[in-house]
Amino acid sequence: MKLSGAEIFVETLKKEGVKVLFGYPGGVVLPIFDVLYHEKEIRLILPRHEQAAVHMADGYARSTGNVGVALATSGPGATNTVTGIATAFMDSIPIVVFTGQVPTPMIGVDAFQEADIVGITRPCTKYNYLVKNTADLPYIIKEAFYIASKGRPGPVLVDLPRDVLANKADFVYPETVSLRSYNPTYIGNRWQIKKAADAILKAKKPVIYAGGGVISSNASQELKELAEFTEIPVTLTLMGLGGFPGDHPLFLGMLGMHGTYAANMTIHNSDLIIAIGARFDDRVTGRVKDFAPNAKIIHIDIDPTSIRKSVHVDIPIVGDVRLVLIDLLKELKSMKETNEVIEEARKHWAKQIKDWQKEHPLWYEYDDEVIKPQFVIEKIFEITKGDAIISTEVGQNQMWTAQFYKFLKPRTWLTSGGLGTMGYGFPAALGAQAAFPNKLVFDIAGDGSIQMNIQELATAVIERLNVKVAILNNSCLGMVRQWQELFYGERYSGIDLGEVPDFVKVAEAYGAVGFKAVKPSEVEPVIKEAIKIKKPVLMDFRIDRMEKVFPMVPAGAAIHEMIFLEKKKKTEKMKVVR
Amino acid sequence: MTHILSLLVENKFGVLSRVAGLFSGRGFNIEALSVAPTQDPSVSQMTIVTSGDDRVIEQITKQLNKMIDIIKVSDFSDKDYVLREVALIKVSAKGADREEALRIATIFRAKVVDSSPTTYTIEVTGDDKKIEAIVNLLRPLGIKELVRSGPIAILREDKNK
Numbered sequence: 132m133k134l135s136g137a138e139i140f141v142e143t144l145k146k147e148g149v150k151v152l153f154g155y156p157g158g159v160v161l162p163i164f165d166v167l168y169h170e171k172e173i174r175l176i177l178p179r180h181e182q183a184a185v186h187m188a189d190g191y192a193r194s195t196g197n198v199g200v201a202l203a204t205s206g207p208g209a210t211n212t213v214t215g216i217a218t219a220f221m222d223s224i225p226i227v228v229f230t231g232q233v234p235t236p237m238i239g240v241d242a243f244q245e246a247d248i249v250g251i252t253r254p255c256t257k258y259n260y261l262v263k264n265t266a267d268l269p270y271i272i273k274e275a276f277y278i279a280s281k282g283r284p285g286p287v288l289v290d291l292p293r294d295v296l297a298n299k300a301d302f303v304y305p306e307t308v309s310l311r312s313y314n315p316t317y318i319g320n321r322w323q324i325k326k327a328a329d330a331i332l333k334a335k336k337p338v339i340y341a342g343g344g345v346i347s348s349n350a351s352q353e354l355k356e357l358a359e360f361t362e363i364p365v366t367l368t369l370m371g372l373g374g375f376p377g378d379h380p381l382f383l384g385m386l387g388m389h390g391t392y393a394a395n396m397t398i399h400n401s402d403l404i405i406a407i408g409a410r411f412d413d414r415v416t417g418r419v420k421d422f423a424p425n426a427k428i429i430h431i432d433i434d435p436t437s438i439r440k441s442v443h444v445d446i447p448i449v450g451d452v453r454l455v456l457i458d459l460l461k462e463l464k465s466m467k468e469t470n471e472v473i474e475e476a477r478k479h480w481a482k483q484i485k486d487w488q489k490e491h492p493l494w495y496e497y498d499d500e501v502i503k504p505q506f507v508i509e510k511i512f513e514i515t516k517g518d519a520i521i522s523t524e525v526g527q528n529q530m531w532t533a534q535f536y537k538f539l540k541p542r543t544w545l546t547s548g549g550l551g552t553m554g555y556g557f558p559a560a561l562g563a564q565a566a567f568p569n570k571l572v573f574d575i576a577g578d579g580s581i582q583m584n585i586q587e588l589a590t591a592v593i594e595r596l597n598v599k600v601a602i603l604n605n606s607c608l609g610m611v612r613q614w615q616e617l618f619y620g621e622r623y624s625g626i627d628l629g630e631v632p633d634f635v636k637v638a639e640a641y642g643a644v645g646f647k648a649v650k651p652s653e654v655e656p657v658i659k660e661a662i663k664i665k666k667p668v669l670m671d672f673r674i675d676r677m678e679k680v681f682p683m684v685p686a687g688a689a690i691h692e693m694i695f696l697e698k699k700k701k702t703e704k705m706k707v708v709r
Numbered sequence: 710m711t712h713i714l715s716l717l718v719e720n721k722f723g724v725l726s727r728v729a730g731l732f733s734g735r736g737f738n739i740e741a742l743s744v745a746p747t748q749d750p751s752v753s754q755m756t757i758v759t760s761g762d763d764r765v766i767e768q769i770t771k772q773l774n775k776m777i778d779i780i781k782v783s784d785f786s787d788k789d790y791v792l793r794e795v796a797l798i799k800v801s802a803k804g805a806d807r808e809e810a811l812r813i814a815t816i817f818r819a820k821v822v823d824s825s826p827t828t829y830t831i832e833v834t835g836d837d838k839k840i841e842a843i844v845n846l847l848r849p850l851g852i853k854e855l856v857r858s859g860p861i862a863i864l865r866e867d868k869n870k
Contacts, residue, residue: 253727254734258777261723278777312719312780436771439764 136265136296137162140229143272145172146304149200151191151565152176153184157204158244159231159293176565176594179586181208183558185215186584188226190562193545194520196349198225198279199562205231206244209290210251214552216286217255221549222370223347225284227275234294235263249290257285262292265300270308277308282315283434284347315433319450319458327405327429327446328462334403334427335476337363340386340415343370343548344408344432350453351375351541354407357456360463362477364484366394368409369533373544377517377537383484384493387415388684389530392491392693395684397484398423399691406430406444408452410437412549421689431455491682491695493534501675502651504528504603508535510654511573511601514662519571520563522546524556524580526610528603530680532575554583557600561587564596571599571662578604578628588641591667599661599668605676606630613679617694618686638669647671711740712766713792713862716755716773717781720746724778728755731776737761737769741859752780756861789865795832795858796840797822801851802829810850817843828853836860 134142140163144152151174156164167175178184181203188199203212209230219226233242249261258278260271268291275287331337345354351374358365358381365375366386375382384391386398398404404426409415416422419441430437430444431452438447448455495505508531511519517537522545523529529546538544545563547555560574574581581602591598605612608626615623638645644666648657654672661668681696718724725744732739741758759769766784773782802810807829814821814831817839823830833843837860844855 249723250726253723253730310777313777434775436768436775438771439767 132302133299134302135162135166135299136268136291137166139265139268139300139302140272140291140296141166141170141173142302143269143304144200147272147276148197149173152200152202153178153187153191153562154202155181155184155204155208157206157208157231159205159233160202160208160291160296162293162296163202163291174565176590178558178590180584181211182215182554183561183584183587183590185212185226185228186218186552186555186558187562187565188228189215189219189224189555190522190545190559191566192219192224192226192562193346193559194542194563195566196542198227198276200227200229202229203231204244205233205248206246208244209246209248212288213252213255214550216252216288218547218550218552218555219286220255220257222547223284223343224286225279226286227272227279228286228288230288230290231296232261232290232292235292236294238292248288252288255286256288257283259288259290261290262295265295265298266303268295268300269302269304273305274308274310277310278313282313316435316449317433317451317454319431319448319455321458323446323448324455324458324462327448328459328466330403330427330429330446331361331363331405331463332466332468332470333473335473336401336480337361337403337405338383338397338401339363339365339405339407340368340398340409341365341371341374341407342368342409343374344452345371345374346408346541348408348433348452348454349541350408350456353453353456353460355379357460357463360460362481363405364397364481366390366398368412368415368548369546370548371409372533373538373541376539378539383488385533387412387690388417389534389680389682390684390690391488391493391534392682392695393484393487395690395693396487398426399689400483401426404428406432407456408432411441413441415690416441417684417688417690417692491693495678495696496698497651498675499651502648502654502672504531504605504672504674504678505535506651507601507603507654507658507672507674508532508575510658511575512536514655514658515571515573517543519543519573520545520560520567522556522560522563522572522574524574524576524583525551525553526577526580526608527605527613527678527680528575528577528580528609530610531603534680536575553580557581557584557598558587560598560600561591561594561596564598565594574598574600576600576602577609578602578606578634579608582632585637588638588643588667588669592642597665597667599670601658601670601672602634603674604634604671605674605678607676609678610680616679634669634671638667643667643669645669645671647673649673710762710766710786711758711760713785713790713860714757714759714770714773715783715785715862716757716779717747718753718755719778719780720751720753721778724753725755727776727778728757728773731772732759732769735768735772737765743859743861754861756859758860783864785862785864790862791865792836792860792862793834794837794840794860795834796844797856798831798833798844798847798852799828799854800831800847801827801853803827806850810847813843813846819843
């Protein structure tokens, strides 16, 4: 039996196990929406902006580990997806974005709502397709899901011309995919793993530095085993948070620009770095030429291009992080030699790290009049007992959350790490809530970022996605303000957001619930009330405007050259007038 | 250092743009590039001349290998290969210069492929040194137009097999 392209599209999605589709209609994709009208197995969620649709698919993917799917129309619908796609690309998130396209005979004539979206997204997708024949739809869609999720994951875009959706063809769903030009390496090289195990046994000052690859390959259990078996401390990148329990005694906290002093000092002074699914991003290494001067580096990554891109690697291991860790553990367990000199050195190393932890722990100055943002985050952790999915926007809200919320489990942390997309957190939280309707999902936001996709309150209310948004409201673009204060002589330019809007009223206007907290004593009751209410809630926490993210590695410095929060005298304390 | 990369790629539309985009997006150099289908019409062969230090070349090869449409990447630089380029040179040839142009062409085993009362068009094949050499000799006669194909390369077969 022949089916229309739109019917083939929906049938193929079902075969791929798609349960939720974040889609915004428009002229050329009408045939798809017409099929979706009768569709029972796929839940269609209508966002209020195509960018948000892609972030939702991204949040869905990060929280479940499955491919997230978004759909937009041609032209502006398609171009609106670009930020979402680039966000997923930088963080290696498996999503498939479908865009409509003008009919094939009209491509290239500047037709109404035509955009060369395949050309536009070529540098920010893992791969993309323009479908030219209806009969090609099933295999292209299957390939798209395969490419998005296998190897190093990433976004794939499929452009669907209107005539391809309208024409009919036989529906033949291919059971397997085989691409002669795409065969990622999953199993690590035996010899390299042996060499790595040997280096680990001989190291006097080792450290594990793990990133988002631990999350994408579902390797947190193996990582924990490795750390516990070898008693090597672990630091995580921003993307890796949740990949190792935040309350584990071997956990040093995040490293890098706003990492902990202990993590950065441990990396800087180590003699062996075991890098696992991390890519030595500039926010992690600081000044590259002074990065960990005495360390040998083992680098485990599925993507060979990540290895030796910015730092020299002594023992590269290309492979799936989880599979390599399993083999590495096996190797280590078979070796089991003990060496007193090494053991003694390790003890000394552990003590040294304890001292660093004591010297400059993460801290903030609690205040009983003004709400400190870190206090709000600690309270959210305390009240949820860490059993929540947390997304953030980008800026101070993101860094404070990374520092002060103890992520205990993988896939509970959604943040735009690579691209740093303001406006990501709220739609991503909605995507996660769509995947887990009964879980508690928080978006920890700033008053700047939340306004970049605040229209999604409508989606939240109508789709009953009861996300709790905690706005750390300092009436300004806090991270930019912090840099202007520290590095631009306090010339505050273009950062003042005023006390606009009234977030409680905004929430109410959309049919959500709004709360405002001005005093620290109001924080806990507001969070508890927000959790109780079965509706989306916007919490407006009026925080200390001058609060900064510390410690900090200034741009261009090495990661051990950190600046810290200095204890202020009571009288000097910033008064915040509200 | 200059490297010659030979790629086997899927013969699909957009592949050239992906490869070119990779080079421009990551700040790598392309000095010359040529593409054509192979004996298997679903596969094209690309020869890219690029330059950079070892780290850059390592990144280029890895990034190319990572691209979905690229089947194989070989770096010919430390191998034994045959390299050829074609140049078409339209040179002014009047009076005594007509004889001189033909003489130069003969020395380089080049062919005259078109002629008019005042010009010759000369086709020459070789590596870039040979092409530079003939161009330099023809220049005094007056080169009106010069078109070069960019190099293509193939590995020499092992003679001991």
